[in-house]
Structure formats: structure tokens, C-alpha cells
Amino acid sequence: MTSDAGSGAPVEPLVARLRAAGCVYAEDEAAALRELPPERLEASVRRREAGEPLEHVLGWVELGGRRLAIEPGVFVPRQRTLLLVAEAVRLTPPGSRVLDLCCGCGAVGRLLAERVPGLHLDAADVDERAVAVARRNLAPVGGRVWCGDLVDPLPTALRGALATITANVPYVPSGAEHLVPGDLRAAEPRFTRDGGEDGLDVLRRVAAVAASWLALGGHVLSEVAEHQVPAAVAVLAAAGLTPAHVVDDDGTAVVVGARRR
Known part of the structure; x- marks a missing residue:
């Protein structure tokens, strides 16, 4: 020794x-x-x-007290995303329909389904590798996982029926990749983090479709960085939604949300 x-x-x-x-x-x-x-x-x-991320080596990631399957090449959920889960749990009534966009390995949907009684869960991601892992993670809670760009692959029966849309969108500005830890920067596909020039490109696309897929009074929730809050709130308001945001106690996690009026 x-x-x-x-x-x-x-x-x-x-x-x-x-x-x-x-x-x-x-x-x-x-x-x-x-x-x-x-x-x-x-x-x-x-x-x-x-230099391979520990989670990819182990084949699992721990989030919210739950070990979830993960594979090389799939985005590793961050601990700060627990604030997004907590807000979704707070706002989602039991028995509701929920959609998790940009679902990655399905971590947000899995924790939601375990914490909101009677939840009906759908999830979607554009990455086939992530979808395969999400199907493993969401099978125990009966979640359906779709592969495609945002709402494109979803059944039209969900339109106007969703109580909550969670969307842990990529929000790292294109010029700020150096802020991502080196092991993750090398191991995760760039498109899982890169949100365009100001980091909000994908959030804009989610906001543009949210109102038509949410039920009246339903909420869309996403994670952003603290400096992006004013612009993100403006994006949601411009989509005809009523925005708000919440920051965790130590200021490391920020969630923006909006309600369909």
C-alpha cells in the first residue's frame, strides 16, 4: 500500500x-x-x-436514490436535474399524462413515475442509443419511449392531454463547451449539451409546440443556467405561456417553467 x-x-x-x-x-x-x-x-x-466517465464504466448512474442503466455514448444525468424532478412532482396531479422530451436514459421520467401515483408516462429522444436505454429504465413503470425529433413521433391522441412536459434540453452555449467536465465532454455526443449560440435553441422549439400538447393549466418545465433565466422566461412568454422559475438553495440548479393559460 x-x-x-x-x-x-x-x-x-x-x-x-x-x-x-x-x-x-x-x-x-x-x-x-x-x-x-x-x-x-x-x-x-x-x-x-x-478518462471514461465512471457511469459508463459501471453501466449505471445513481440519481435520486435510484440506480438507472446507462451506456457509453449516452448522456449522463446530472445531480442538479433533481430540481426539475421535484418541480414536476409538485405540479403534476396523480393519474396525469406526462411527456418527458429529450429524455436521454429516461431518468426524469422514471423518478416522476415512481413519485406521482398513477402517472401515464411517454418519453421521446432523437438519439436511438438513448431510446434503447430509456426503454430499459422505463419498462418497470410502464413508460412508452418514442424515437424522433421532439413531438414528431408521438401519437396525436396526446395532443392537448398532457398535464406536464419535462424537457431537459441541451442548454450549453456553443462557445462554452470548455465548461463541461473533460471526461463527459469526450464521451457524450455534443448535441446532447449544445444549445446553440445562446444555449436556448432547443428550448425555443419546445416552447413553440408546448401549448398545443398541454392540457389547460398544464406546465412545461426545463433546466437552464442561471444567467439564461431572463431570456428563457421571455421565450416561454412569447409562446403564449405564463412563465416562472425556481433556483435551488445553493444556486447550482435552475428550472424555468410555464403554464398553459
Whole structure:
């Protein structure tokens, strides 16, 4: 074993390897990797040392106390997205119909379905790889997953029937990719994060269709960065919706929402 600099305390070899690779939470990552079958451990550690995101190496991501399937090349849900889930839970009546756009691996829809009784869930994403993973994650809650651009693949019966639309849209401005952690920047498709010049291109497209798919009084909710709030609120208002926003206690997560009048 090696030892912690200055303390003399022994450091377990796996932790030492992960630290050397630049893993900030090496102890936690080592504990998660040890859950893998022994025959997979060494190859998985090497993948992590090479910079592959831990979630892609493990095959799961933990969000809201739930382990959800994830695969290489699929967007990794961030912990700040729990604010979007919480707002959707607060605003969605039991037994409602909900649509999760830009669903990725289906994390938002899965947590919603487990927290809102009797929820009828549909989800959609343009990425075939993400759709395949979302179908695995949403099968236990009876969610339907569609592959296509926003609402294009959806059955017309949902039009005007949705109590809530969640849309964790890409919102990183095209010139700000350097702000994304390096391992994720290399491993996730750029289109899952890049929201155009000001980061709001996809939100504009969601806002343009939301009113015709929401029931009266229904809500559309999306995650943005704090500096984007004024522009995002203006986008939703211009679409004929009544906007609002909420920020979590430490200011790291922001959700904009709007109600169909």
C-alpha cells in the first residue's frame, strides 16, 4: 500500500490508482468499482484511468436514490436535474399524462413515475442509443419511449392531454463547451449539451409546440443556467405561456417553467 502524503496513513492500491488518474472522489469510485464482478474489475479500472466517465464504466448512474442503466455514448444525468424532478412532482396531479422530451436514459421520467401515483408516462429522444436505454429504465413503470425529433413521433391522441412536459434540453452555449467536465465532454455526443449560440435553441422549439400538447393549466418545465433565466422566461412568454422559475438553495440548479393559460 501507498500512504497519504503528510499523514502516513496507508492508501489502498485501487484508490491510489484512481487518484493518480485525477479522480477527485477516488474512495467513492473505488467502492463502486469493487461491486463489479472480479473478472471485470481490472479492465474497468483501466477504462476509468483512461478518462471514461465512471457511469459508463459501471453501466449505471445513481440519481435520486435510484440506480438507472446507462451506456457509453449516452448522456449522463446530472445531480442538479433533481430540481426539475421535484418541480414536476409538485405540479403534476396523480393519474396525469406526462411527456418527458429529450429524455436521454429516461431518468426524469422514471423518478416522476415512481413519485406521482398513477402517472401515464411517454418519453421521446432523437438519439436511438438513448431510446434503447430509456426503454430499459422505463419498462418497470410502464413508460412508452418514442424515437424522433421532439413531438414528431408521438401519437396525436396526446395532443392537448398532457398535464406536464419535462424537457431537459441541451442548454450549453456553443462557445462554452470548455465548461463541461473533460471526461463527459469526450464521451457524450455534443448535441446532447449544445444549445446553440445562446444555449436556448432547443428550448425555443419546445416552447413553440408546448401549448398545443398541454392540457389547460398544464406546465412545461426545463433546466437552464442561471444567467439564461431572463431570456428563457421571455421565450416561454412569447409562446403564449405564463412563465416562472425556481433556483435551488445553493444556486447550482435552475428550472424555468410555464403554464398553459
